[in-house]
Amino acid sequence: MKYISTRGHAAGEQFCDILLGGLAPDGGLYLPESYPQVSATELAAWRNLSYPELAFVVLSKFCTDILPEELAPLVSRTYAPQVFINARAGQWIEDITPLTTLGVERNTTLSLLSLSNGPTLAFKDMAMQLLGNLFEFVLKQRGQTLNILGATSGDTGSAAEYAMRGKKGVKVFMLSPKGKMSAFQTAQMYSLQDENIINIAIDGVFDDAQDIVKAVSNDHAFKAAHNIGTVNSINWARVIAQVVYYFKGYFAATKSNDEQVSFAVPSGNFGNVCAGHIARQMGLPIRKLIVATNENNVLDEFFKTGIYRVRTAKDTHHTSSPSMDISKASNFERFIFDLMGRDAAKTRALFKQVEKTGQFDISNTPEFASIEEKYGFVSGRSTHKQRLLAIREVFHDYKEIIDPHTADGVYVAFQYLEKGVPMIVLETAQAAKFNETIMEALGVNAARPDAYIDIEKREQRVIHIASDVNAVKDILSKNI
Numbered sequence: 153m154k155y156i157s158t159r160g161h162a163a164g165e166q167f168c169d170i171l172l173g174g175l176a177p178d179g180g181l182y183l184p185e186s187y188p189q190v191s192a193t194e195l196a197a198w199r200n201l202s203y204p205e206l207a208f209v210v211l212s213k214f215c216t217d218i219l220p221e222e223l224a225p226l227v228s229r230t231y232a233p234q235v236f237i238n239a240r241a242g243q244w245i246e247d248i249t250p251l252t253t254l255g256v257e258r259n260t261t262l263s264l265l266s267l268s269n270g271p272t273l274a275f276k277d278m279a280m281q282l283l284g285n286l287f288e289f290v291l292k293q294r295g296q297t298l299n300i301l302g303a304t305s306g307d308t309g310s311a312a313e314y315a316m317r318g319k320k321g322v323k324v325f326m327l328s329p330k331g332k333m334s335a336f337q338t339a340q341m342y343s344l345q346d347e348n349i350i351n352i353a354i355d356g357v358f359d360d361a362q363d364i365v366k367a368v369s370n371d372h373a374f375k376a377a378h379n380i381g382t383v384n385s386i387n388w389a390r391v392i393a394q395v396v397y398y399f400k401g402y403f404a405a406t407k408s409n410d411e412q413v414s415f416a417v418p419s420g421n422f423g424n425v426c427a428g429h430i431a432r433q434m435g436l437p438i439r440k441l442i443v444a445t446n447e448n449n450v451l452d453e454f455f456k457t458g459i460y461r462v463r464t465a466k467d468t469h470h471t472s473s474p475s476m477d478i479s480k481a482s483n484f485e486r487f488i489f490d491l492m493g494r495d496a497a498k499t500r501a502l503f504k505q506v507e508k509t510g511q512f513d514i515s516n517t518p519e520f521a522s523i524e525e526k527y528g529f530v531s532g533r534s535t536h537k538q539r540l541l542a543i544r545e546v547f548h549d550y551k552e553i554i555d556p557h558t559a560d561g562v563y564v565a566f567q568y569l570e571k572g573v574p575m576i577v578l579e580t581a582q583a584a585k586f587n588e589t590i591m592e593a594l595g596v597n598a599a600r601p602d603a604y605i606d607i608e609k610r611e612q613r614v615i616h617i618a619s620d621v622n623a624v625k626d627i628l629s630k631n632i
């Protein structure tokens with residue numbers, strides 16, 4: 153399978169090339185030339201597969217330059233039950249992403265697809281554990297090393313660091329927004345003392361950190377000289393690993409492949425829901441993809457109005473679902489590329505306009521008018537008050553403690569319940585990571601796994617800098 157960029161670059165790269173490359177050389181994001189299709193026969197055969205088996209068949213459609221006999225053990229090692237231990241009960245999770253049906257609401261089932269049973273208690277582990285193993289495999293094959301530069305609003309950072317700890321030939325430089333993550337998230341990252349993990353806190357928001365990652369990647373000479381790679385969802389490998397659990401959730405919520413389901417997805421950088429879009433394009437019977445934002449409602453505004461208007465750091469709210477405090481959604485460009493009929497020139501023009509003016513407006517186009525019918529996207533937003541309400545309601549009605557991001561998903565999902573269409577809310581993190589908000593909502597502490605008890609008291613190691621590309625390049629140069 154060949155990969156192309158949303159901005160036109162098409163040099164025949166294969167999966168392993170773009171895994172290491174991250175961002176395309178023209179500043180765009182990589183996508184396959186066309187989406188692989190899943191036939192009705194395949195879908196029927198996939199229904200009863202285990203998680204690693206399902207991951208193997210889905211990933212095989214994209215990783216065509218890795219031999220099946222090499223991909224299969226790598227995938228089995230990644231999605232092993234001992235890696236995905238239920239943080240609450242301390243038990244191995246055999247099916248990796250269990251579906252919990254909360255109940256019947258307005259003649260349909262409302263369920264949570266639990267994606268946060270991995271080592272860092274957030275859905276990022278689902279892809280990052282795979283990336284760690286893929287990097288190790290490809291780097292060994294090519295005799296190369298990789299220096300990862302990433303940006304986090306709280307969960308990508310720890311997931312990447314835990315996945316890359318001790319990996320040969322890989323160093324992680326992770327940019328985080330100073331003072332904007334929960335105490336648990338901060339401690340989870342900064343308490344790591346591994347030599348190949350370097351945490352850098354910047355004065356700014358996640359978008360500033362993401363802009364720095366892109367600026368360094370777009371300096372081709374620097375990128376080549378320092379073997380810079382990425383782990384954010386701008387890296388296509390992240391997205392395909394996330395595609396797998398949409399299939400898994402669909403099979404768990406239905407009895408036959410004639411049924412449809414809807415997914416409600418807590419969203420920020422548009423990586424998670426973009427994976428849902430890819431699954432739908434491959435042929436998975438998804439009715440609606442519900443984009444749930446917090447107070448940082450850039451995406452909700454777009455799906456409601458056709459205007460994509462990014463916000464500055466000053467206008468980005470610091471909320472109680474902090475991992476979604478994002479006002480420039482990277483993966484959105486992948487969807488716009490599809491929406492524009494895969495026209496790279498149009499996509500490039502739109503995002504150049506965002507760089508210049510901070511927005512684009514496609515409200516009066518047939519493409520915008522077609523979004524819900526053709527792609528199933530709808531959206532909603534939630535606020536602190538509504539988030540707390542959702543946490544309380546789910547606790548009182550169903551005895552589950554959900555985290556604030558999942559709560560945004562639940563709150564918005566209620567607006568789109570349809571008779572006979574199962575609604576699956578993606579559970580994106582464990583409540584333990586956001587105890588401050590759980591305490592505020594319920595007056596109790598969220599249970600945390602033994603390994604994380606008192607993590608906030610451990611010694612922390614982090615470099616503080618201004619939000620400045622050259623300062624980051626300087627740290628990279630000195631530490632590589």
Ligand SMILES: Cc1ncc(COP(=O)(O)O)c(C=O)c1O
Binds near residue numbers: 275422424
């Ligand atoms: C807990 C949690 N929920 C939701 C999101 C939003 O996901 P995405 O950025 O892929 O839209 C994030 C961050 O990405 C997150 O960490």
Ligand SMILES: N[C@@H](CCOP(=O)(O)O)C(=O)O
Binds near residue numbers: 303308420476
């Ligand atoms: N929410 C993320 C930031 C988005 O990162 P991505 O790696 O999914 O693009 C975080 O918690 O760090």
